[in-house]
Amino acid sequence: MKNIVVLTGAGISAESGLATFRASNGLWNNYSIYEVATPEAWNNNKQLVLDFYNFRRKELQKVKPNSAHLSLAELQNHFHVEIITQNVDNLHEQAGSKNVLHLHGLLTQAKGEFSHTPIMDIEYQDIKLGDLTPSGEQMRPHVVWFGEDVPLIEDAHEKCQKADILIIIGTSLQVYPAAGLIHAVPPSCQIFLIDPHADEIDVPHHIKLFKEKASDKVPKLIQQLLNSKQ
Numbered sequence: 001m002k003n004i005v006v007l008t009g010a011g012i013s014a015e016s017g018l019a020t021f022r023a024s025n026g027l028w029n030n031y032s033i034y035e036v037a038t039p040e041a042w043n044n045n046k047q048l049v050l051d052f053y054n055f056r057r058k059e060l061q062k063v064k065p066n067s068a069h070l071s072l073a074e075l076q077n078h079f080h081v082e083i084i085t086q087n088v089d090n091l092h093e094q095a096g097s098k099n100v101l102h103l104h105g106l107l108t109q110a111k112g113e114f115s116h117t118p119i120m121d122i123e124y125q126d127i128k129l130g131d132l133t134p135s136g137e138q139m140r141p142h143v144v145w146f147g148e149d150v151p152l153i154e155d156a157h158e159k160c161q162k163a164d165i166l167i168i169i170g171t172s173l174q175v176y177p178a179a180g181l182i183h184a185v186p187p188s189c190q191i192f193l194i195d196p197h198a199d200e201i202d203v204p205h206h207i208k209l210f211k212e213k214a215s216d217k218v219p220k221l222i223q224q225l226l227n228s229k230q
């Protein structure tokens with residue numbers, strides 16, 4: 001059975017209503033990375049960082065998976081599919097996908113600010129100053145900030161090394177080490193990239209580009225893969 005790896009970014013959740021990062025109305029146009037998404041930001045102004053992620057967590061509570069998330073969940077019923085996401089939303093899980101690898105963490109989880117443990121499920125609750133872990137550390141979002149290690153990158157790399165097909169959906173491929181995963185697949189791996197701005201993304205020429213929205217193209221591509229299996 002073919003091994004399929006899917007690498008997703010903020011674009012797959014755009015049609016569900018969640019902001020991407022680098023579009024004209026993206027998060028990084030309205031917030032400074034250096035004020036809300038770095039360890040220095042946390043040391044400078046914990047409340048501002050908590051407010052940023054509490055806002056995003058509340059936005060997540062209002063939205064639902066779209067047909068792209070749902071068709072990937074269906075694909076997992078027929079192929080061995082590993083989903084690697086840069087997203088901290090839980091829309092893949094809400095759509096029914098299993099074993100989703102969150103490279104950059106999850107909005108619905110929190111951890112201690114120093115030990116990065118324990119990882120606690122908080123659903124959509126705010127994290128407030130004074131919310132402490134059992135060992136007495138201030139709780140922070142379980143999100144990988146710029147400048148921090150990406151603990152699951154080796155796992156992601158190993159999954160890509162076994163891929164027969166790699167489907168890249170809704171990422172500008174501007175953030176490493178996630179973006180480097182496209183080079184971790186075997187030379188024989190078929191690579192598809194789905195993004196309305198696919199032609200503006202700097203990728204090797206052998207990658208098949210679909211300049212389309214995720215909710216349009218992902219279900220069609222999944223159906224083609226399912227048909228090819230019959």
Ligand code: APR
Pocket residue numbers: 008009010011012014015020021022023026086087104169170171172173174175194195196197198212213214215
């Ligand atoms: N369908 C598919 N792709 C879309 C759609 C859509 N409906 N709408 C937008 N896109 C594409 C954009 O064209 C863009 O290429 O999604 C991509 C989103 O790119 P970014 O905003 O850079 O988001 P992403 O690539 O996920 O960012 C990676 O950067 O800020 C960090 O940790 C953060 O995980 C994030 C990482």
